[in-house]
Amino acid sequence: MEPNCIFCKIVNKEIPSSKVYEDKHHLAFLDIAPVNKGHTLLIPKQHYEDLFDMPEDMLALTGSILKKLSAAVMKGVKADGVNVGVNNKSAAGQIVFHAHFHIIPRFNQDGLKAWPHKKYENVDEMGTYKDKIQMQLLKPS
Ligand code: AMP
Ligand code: ZN
Numbered sequence: 001m002e003p004n005c006i007f008c009k010i011v012n013k014e015i016p017s018s019k020v021y022e023d024k025h026h027l028a029f030l031d032i033a034p035v036n037k038g039h040t041l042l043i044p045k046q047h048y049e050d051l052f053d054m055p056e057d058m059l060a061l062t063g064s065i066l067k068k069l070s071a072a073v074m075k076g077v078k079a080d081g082v083n084v085g086v087n088n089k090s091a092a093g094q095i096v097f098h099a100h101f102h103i104i105p106r107f108n109q110d111g112l113k114a115w116p117h118k119k120y121e122n123v124d125e126m127g128t129y130k131d132k133i134q135m136q137l138l139k140p141s
Contacts, residue, residue: 002047007098011045020072025058026065031102036110038077040103042069048099050088062101070103079105 001008010017010029017029020040031039044062048054054062066084074082083104087094106112120126 002098005047005096005098007043007096007100008047011043021065021069023065025061028065028069028103035083035102035104035112036077036079036106038073038079038105040069040073042066042101042103044099049097050094050099051086052088054099066101066103073103073105077105080108081106 001012006015009015011027017027019027019029021028021042025045026042027045028040028042031041042062042065044054044058046058048058051059070082070084073079083102083106085102085104086100087102120129
């Protein structure tokens with residue numbers, strides 16, 4: 001429990017939420033400012049700052065709930081698709097620093113645009129980026 005964390009306060013019932021799901025380790029509730037109606041947030045009850053802070057065994061549990069919950073959101077609001085996403089760090093748009101997974105129902109022609117795409121200069125540059133990422137995977141964690 002982080003005293004200044006809004007999601008910890010939701011877990012602690014200090015502030016209300018529209019609860020969709022709860023188990024021993026997780027809570028899911030409606031996002032107060034939905035991208036589309038039915039936009040749901042799945043959070044671990046324990047305070048982790050972001051995805052990287054979450055232990056692997058916890059993430060495995062969260063992943064299986066994420067799949068079930070995403071299907072429920074999609075079918076529940078009769079959506080045509082669903083975006084599942086995590087913003088990690090402020091550069092990526094994270095505002096609440098308690099790990100959370102966005103489940104956003106999507107509809108054909110809902111007018112929302114995905115991220116704009118950039119281009120690599122050439123295949124060499126693309127290869128350089130591939131190498132940079134692969135090098136990190138070879139390092140011991
Ligand atoms: P992020 O940018 O990934 O940190 O997203 C935080 C999300 O939390 C935003 O989509 C907010 O609309 C949502 N949010 C903030 N406060 C509340 C709250 N009290 N209840 C439900 N959702 C909230
Ligand atoms: Zn918290």
